[in-house]
Amino acid sequence: MKNEEIAKIFYDIALFLQMKDENVFKIRAYERTGQTIESLPTDIELLYKKGGIDALQELPGIGRAIAEKIEELLKTGKLQTFERLKKEIPVDIDGLRRVEGIGPRKILFLYKKLGIKSVAELEKAAKQGKISRLSGFGAKSQENILKGIEFLKKTKGRYLLGHIMPLATDIENRLKQLPFVRKAVISGSFRRRKETVGDIDILAISDKPEKVMDFFVSMPEVINVYGKGKTKTMVLLNNGIGADLRVVPEKSYAAALNYFTGSKDHNIALRRIAIHKRMKLSEYGLFKKGKNISGIDEKSLYGALGLKYIEPELRENAGEIEAAMQDKLPILIEYKSLKGDLQIQTNWTDGSNSIEEMAIAAKNYGLEYIAITDHTKTLAMINGLNEKKIAKQGKEIDILNKKLKGIKILKGAEVNILKNGKLDTKDSCLKELDIVGIAVHASFNQTKQEMTKRIITAMENEHVDILFHPTCRLIGKRPAIQLDIEKIIDIAKSTGTILEINSMPDRLDLKDEHIRMAVKAGVRLVIDTDAHSGYHFPFLELGIAQARRGWAEKKDIINAWPLKTMMKMIKI
DNA sequence: GCCGTTTTCGGCCCGACTGTTTTCAGTCG
Numbered sequence: 001m002k003n004e005e006i007a008k009i010f011y012d013i014a015l016f017l018q019m020k021d022e023n024v025f026k027i028r029a030y031e032r033t034g035q036t037i038e039s040l041p042t043d044i045e046l047l048y049k050k051g052g053i054d055a056l057q058e059l060p061g062i063g064r065a066i067a068e069k070i071e072e073l074l075k076t077g078k079l080q081t082f083e084r085l086k087k088e089i090p091v092d093i094d095g096l097r098r099v100e101g102i103g104p105r106k107i108l109f110l111y112k113k114l115g116i117k118s119v120a121e122l123e124k125a126a127k128q129g130k131i132s133r134l135s136g137f138g139a140k141s142q143e144n145i146l147k148g149i150e151f152l153k154k155t156k157g158r159y160l161l162g163h164i165m166p167l168a169t170d171i172e173n174r175l176k177q178l179p180f181v182r183k184a185v186i187s188g189s190f191r192r193r194k195e196t197v198g199d200i201d202i203l204a205i206s207d208k209p210e211k212v213m214d215f216f217v218s219m220p221e222v223i224n225v226y227g228k229g230k231t232k233t234m235v236l237l238n239n240g241i242g243a244d245l246r247v248v249p250e251k252s253y254a255a256a257l258n259y260f261t262g263s264k265d266h267n268i269a270l271r272r273i274a275i276h277k278r279m280k281l282s283e284y285g286l287f288k289k290g291k292n293i294s295g296i297d298e299k300s301l302y303g304a305l306g307l308k309y310i311e312p313e314l315r316e317n318a319g320e321i322e323a324a325m326q327d328k329l330p331i332l333i334e335y336k337s338l339k340g341d342l343q344i345q346t347n348w349t350d351g352s353n354s355i356e357e358m359a360i361a362a363k364n365y366g367l368e369y370i371a372i373t374d375h376t377k378t379l380a381m382i383n384g385l386n387e388k389k390i391a392k393q394g395k396e397i398d399i400l401n402k403k404l405k406g407i408k409i410l411k412g413a414e415v416n417i418l419k420n421g422k423l424d425t426k427d428s429c430l431k432e433l434d435i436v437g438i439a440v441h442a443s444f445n446q447t448k449q450e451m452t453k454r455i456i457t458a459m460e461n462e463h464v465d466i467l468f469h470p471t472c473r474l475i476g477k478r479p480a481i482q483l484d485i486e487k488i489i490d491i492a493k494s495t496g497t498i499l500e501i502n503s504m505p506d507r508l509d510l511k512d513e514h515i516r517m518a519v520k521a522g523v524r525l526v527i528d529t530d531a532h533s534g535y536h537f538p539f540l541e542l543g544i545a546q547a548r549r550g551w552a553e554k555k556d557i558i559n560a561w562p563l564k565t566m567m568k569m570i571k572i
Numbered sequence: 573g574c575c576g577t578t579t580t581c582g583g584c585c586c587g588a589c590t591g592t593t594t595t596c597a598g599t600c601g
Contacts (some may be wrong), residue, residue, distance in 0.1 A: 025584055029573035063574050101590085103599050138592060350601060375601080380587040382601055419589075442589055442600065532601095 003037050003044050006073055009082055010034035010066075015093055016085040018104035032061040037070075039352035039533040048074050095119045099148040100478055101141070109136070123149045151479055158196035159241050160475060162505025162542050165190075167239065168200045171219065175245075178215060180208040183253065187260035191312045193545035195475055195508050199242040201260050209247040216245045252284050254294040254301040259283035265317035266310075273305050273321070281305075313548040332548045333527075333557050338540055340369040340559040340566060342435050343414065343468055343500065343528035348393055349374040350382040352533040355393070355409065356400055361534030363407040369563045371412035371435040372397060373468075378416045378424040379441060385413070387429040394432065408563055410434035414468055419443045421457025423464075430463035435570075437500070439468040440481060448482035455488060459497045465570045466526055467492070469502040469509040477506065485514050492523045496571045498558060501527045501550075503543030504536075515550020524569055526558050 014030035036059055037044055047055050048071065056067040073079050089111060096107050096119060110116040113134055114125050122145065125131055131142040168186055175184035181204050185191070188201035206212045213233045217225050224236040233245045248256045259267060260283070267281075274281040278288070285292035286304055294301045299309045307324040311332055314320040323329045344358055345351035353361070355372055362370045372393065375384040385393065394411045401409055412435035416424045423430070423438065430436050438458045446454065459467060470488065471480035492499050499518055502509045507530065510518065518525060527543035529536050547557060554560045558569040 023573080026573050028584080032574085061574065065573060101599070105598055136592065136597075140591060144591090378587050379601070380585070381599090383585070384587080416588085424587085442587095444600095445590085 001045060001073060001077065003040055006044060006070065007034040007038040009073065009079060010037065012093065013082055013085065015097070015104045016089060019089060019108035021105070029061065029066065033066050035352045036061055039535060044070065045074055091117045092119065096122065098152055098477055099145060100151070101144050101148060109134075119149060119152065152476070158198055158476070160196055160505045161190065161193060161545075162539060164197060164200065164239070164241055165542075167221070167237070168243075171200070171221075171243070172202060174219070175202065175204055175212070175216070178206075178212065180211050181206045182250065185257065187257055188262065191261045192263065192315055193313050193542075193549060195511070195546070197241075199244060200237075202243065202245045203253075203257055203260055204245060204247050205250050205253055206247050212247050213245065248283075251292060254297050255281065255285045255292075256283045258298055258301055261312050261315065263316050266315040266321070269317045269321050270305060273307070277305070279305075311548065313545060314551070316549075330551045330553050333544060333552050333554050333560055335541055335544050336366070337554065338367065338527060338544065338557075338559050339562055340367055340371075341529050341531065341537070341540065342371040342410070342412065342466060342526050342559060343373045343437055343502070343530045344370050345374050345414070345530070345532050346372055348372075348389070349379070349384060350532060355396060356404070357534055358531065359400060359404055359407050359409050362537060363404075365537040365540075367407065367537070369408040369410060369566075371410040371437075373412040373414040373435065373437050375441075376413055376415045376423075376425045378418065384416070387426055390425070390429055391432070412437060414439055415464075416441050417454060417458040419446075419454065421454040423458060423461060427461070427463060430461070433463070434567075435465050436461075436463050437466040437468040438464050440472050444472060444478070444481050446482065448484055451482050452484040452487055455483065456491050459488075459491050459495050462571070464495075464497060466498040466500055468500045468528070469507050469530070470499055471509050471511070471514070473507070473509055473511075475506045475508065480509075485517065489514075489518050489521050489523050492518070493521055498524050498526050498570060501525055501543045501546050501552075503527060503529045503539040503541075503546070505539065505542060508542065508546050510546075510550070512546060512549035515547060515552055519550060519552050519556050524558050525552060525556055528559075 010030050011034040014027050017027045017030060053067050053071050056062055056070050069079055089108060091107055091111050093107065096102055099119060114130060116122050116125055126142050126145045131137050131145060132139045168190060172184055172186050175181050184202060184204040186200060187203050189197045190200060204212055209230045213228055216233055217228055217235060221237045222235045223238045226234040231247055235243050237243055271281045274286060280287045286294040286301055293304050295304060302309045308327055308329055310320050310324050341362060346355050346358055347353060359370060375382055377384045377386040390413060397409050397411050411433045413425065413433055414437045417438050417440050418424055458464065471483055473480035499510060501515060515525065527540060527547055529539050531537060558566045
């Protein structure tokens with residue numbers, strides 16, 4: 001069994017225990033186990049094989065009882081305790097929990113009172129007005145449930161880029177390594193690095209298309225083959241996403257790649273230019289008087305159309321073609337070019353790793369500096385830090401900075417913005433920090449006017465450097481807060497506040513159009529991971545993709561610069 | 573359920589906010 005499968009089981013047990021109103025510390029013990037296993041650098045199965053149950057008990061937060069449960073899972077593939085709980089409360093926890101405002105206690109209550117087991121049943125009951133009649137619920141709760149379900153439906157069928165990227169890239173690499181495949185590249189919205197993708201479109205060049213297709217359908221992840229031909233094969237992968245493979249001859253490569261990368265609007269605009277120049281553009285090539293003049297790659301294809309090469313992330317027909325005509329395309333911030341990360345949580349609050357472990361992971365990833373920005377005191381549930389603890393953490397950071405070479409740790413915090421715009425941490429404490437980030441964590445439903453005023457009030461604090469995940473959206477889970485983003489950008493400009501591009505796969509916040517607005521206004525940005533584990537640093541690439549889709553250049557991104565330069569770019 | 577120079581039991585953690593209560597339960601991350 002994989003670490004993440006085992007971790008998921010412990011997280012699920014924690015949820016069941018929450019339903020049953022178990023002792024909160026017992027619940028936390030199970031949650032902590034999930035977190036520990038999830039962020040383990042080695043295979044837990046291997047650990048167990050080497051050191052047995054004793055090795056499991058060596059792990060932090062894992063004692064006799066839980067170690068025995070892990071052993072049972074590794075030996076039998078099942079856990080009796082878990083199976084019993086599932087049988088006792090047979091509900092779709094994952095689905096129901098995704099409805100905003102629905103947690104474990106309500107799931108159990110709804111199951112007991114109305115027998116609700118799934119989101120579909122919940123929706124039906126809400127529509128029939130059954131929810132509002134329950135004690136503890138009311139008209140507003142019922143309305144919020146329906147709103148939450150509506151929101152879920154809208155995002156159904158799309159997958160987070162960050163979640164499918166590892167598998168998609170792996171398949172791409174497997175195809176590339178085949179001796180009879182000359183080129184293989186994922187196209188579609190994946191190549192444009194959209195936040196979510198509907199399916200994986202792969203383009204390959206080969207003289208032996210049948211062999212490529214045979215390989216493709218026999219991959220272990222394939223659970224269904226929708227269709228298989230010489231040029232196109234469509235399959236369903238075991239994680240629920242569809243994958244299409246197209247094999248084209250080399251001479252069509254440039255045009256095919258361009259066509260399958262999209263976007264549709266971008267392609268239509270390109271075809272119009274071709275027609276204007278008495279050419280014809282299709283997925284087979286760019287033809288002038290019947291002759292394919294597309295060349296060997298997309299650069300030559302764009303060139304033949306009289307355009308500078310347009311990066312995939314810009315291909316939305318949102319001004320990029322005009323810019324390419326006038327040679328005014330941005331020089332986009334490059335992948336792997338970040339020097340630091342200014343939002344990181346540690347095990348002082350809800351992160352999995354210590355400050356030192358995070359610093360070493362960051363260094364190994366190639367960063368030169370990081371800011372530790374644990375949550376502040378009003379997020380009590382996750383042990384948010386008060387002024388005293390922040391000062392104490394600062395001392396630990398001083399010691400680590402002396403000890404560690406090649407990575408500089410900055411002192412920071414993710415300060416909670418209260419409902420009225422006040423910060424929950426004293427100025428005298430913030431003054432001592434290198435990086436003060438602020439963020440909204442509650443009262444997401446304020447009106448646009450209230451919310452904008454709230455955030456502006458917070459931004460106007462002289463110690464504040466960065467507004468973290470400005471719109472607070474969780475893709476597919478929670479809509480963005482109501483915010484006058486233009487006004488926020490204005491205030492960012494006048495106060496020198498940096499706006500964040502959060503790289504977490506389900507956040508990606510700011511989003512592309514807001515980034516573009518900020519860039520245009522001359523407001524600086526920072527690409528952070530919001531890492532809660534040392535494994536999260538690769539998510540920075542998603543943040544860079546987001547920045548690129550927002551037309552951001554190196555000059556716009558403060559952490560693309562070395563520490564000294566970066567510090568000059570923030571408020572003093 | 574875990575942990576231990578406070579060491580085998582008692583602490584771990586203790587706030588804001590909503591929507592529903594008429595004094596509080598549940599969610600948030």
